[in-house]
Amino acid sequence: MSAVDVARIGPGAYAVTIEGRREIVYVAVSAKTRWASCRGEVFREAEDSTDSTDPTNAGRDTQGARRDKQAALPLAAPMPATVLKVLVTPGAVVKRGDTLVILEAMKMELPLRASADAVVSAVHCHAGELVKADTVLVELA
């Protein structure tokens, strides 16, 4: 590929010209993610993408690709929140889609549902508790 020109035009702002077409790209980097915005579209890539063999797809994390992630066991808090209600105890048999825990954050109830038919193997939270993002709340087997 030839004729790629990148000029920094301000803090976090780059004018990128590829074969005569020019776009403004805004970029920012956090500990875990590289972010870019171009024409109102947002692009995210995981920062440690080196362990993937295909660098072009490494850690690509766009709107469409992320949807499956919530399906993964076990059940973790998607964001910092208060546990409003725990609806299961260890040993409970749950079906895909059953609500297991109700969190509250930003004044809204967030039901956390089982991603598959499973048995509750452990419960790591109680009502009223403030939990951090990614805290495992319920383990399923």
Added chain:
Amino acid sequence: MIRRLLIANRGEIALRIMRACRELDIETVAVYSDADAGAAHTLAADRAVGIGPAPATDSYLSIASIIDAARTSGADAVHPGYGFLSENAGFARACEEAGLIFVGPPSHVIARMGSKIDARRTMEAAGVPVVPGATPDDQSDAGVLRALAQVGVPALVKASSGGGGKGMREVEALSDAADAIQAARREAQHAFGNGTLYIERRIVRPYHVEVQILADTHGRAVHVFERECSVQRRHQKVIEESPSPHVTPALRARITAAAVKAAVASGYRNAGTCEFLVDLSAGDADTAPFYFLEMNTRLQVEHGVTELVAGVDLVRAQLLVASGEPLPWTQEQLTQRGHAIEARVYAEDPATDFLPQAGTLLLYREPRIPGVRVDSGMREADAVSVHYDPMLAKVIAYAETRALAIARLREALRSFPILGITTNIPFLVRLLDHPGFRAATLDTSFLDHHTQELMTPPSEDLQPFVDAAFAAIDRTADHGTASESPLPEASTDPWNRLTGWRMP
């Protein structure tokens, strides 16, 4: 005239109110929680008073702390903004009892309109049409279920003191009713401290039209035309515009007259909004039935679209009316010109069922475009906290026609890079591009059923440009400085390194 106003709110609305105060030479007092000690609204006020810990229940919802802050700061008036205590009759009463001017209606009007049950009764008595529904005296699960069976499904179980979709559940089949009733009551109890429920028939293809009203203490009440708020997600508004593309002059005349009637019947003072559901299923808008839904006894989030088409300052009018002055305009002086449309930018992820997002705004650049107003309380490097509403900004575009206003809003959103937190901006752009939205055929259920259509991944042809920019920051080792600390990228800018430097 009010001399010193305490603003019992935060974020963009606190800043919006301060702007009106400055133009009227009213001193401003901000209140802030521990999480907001360095927030834009805290720093912008003439003085600021801390009112407690980050959780809203301990700060922005603490009536005692706010009354105390008003007393110690020497304020003579309180503006509640929207949300928080704005529709809390107990707060308005506490202000009245403390000798403070409450910028809003009297506490007994808030109480009456805040109870959806009493509001329905008031409107029925005044001859304003209401949605068919029932208010069970027996508030037990069984009692509410009986009322639900009477009204028939589909129905909505709603919190008597609710709003913004909180404490509300849809019931499609009576077999789902028990869960819905309990969830609605729990959410209502938690959000509003009152679990009273009522049932309303769900209009199948409803258009949500609301009318801005204002009344003064001299017996005058006016409307400032309508706003269209049909694009909603789980009963939370996403796009608002004025005029409504569904309202014909004949319907406008009928619906605004009903709103003024509602204002007079409820003994209204100051700014408020009459929400109506319009049933267009019969086809002819001129004669379409509409139903009173609720009266919002406060300034609305979306008041800006009305300000742009009517060329008025609603907050200024609120402050004048609260000071006992007459309304600054007569009905005949008010006109609706051009088209205004607002998009609410939220820190939320459309891909994960619109989950609210918290984090740091690594990069945040508001658009500066003629004809575009941005109301926000955020700055680059600010943290979006889990404690408060995830709305980051309101972007409002004004133009001669609806099509031009949409084009202008779309361009404004595309020129509004926000990085570090996932926002709904790409989703909003797709929504504005949707043929159904352009043709104004969307009803309030559209987003609940067609969200997937608006989730297409970013256009592939932009990826090489993004990759080139990433490669550039890798080469310059920009991300060596990257962290969650403020301005990781901007900190490599030579101008930002000039700490301690002073203009000689």
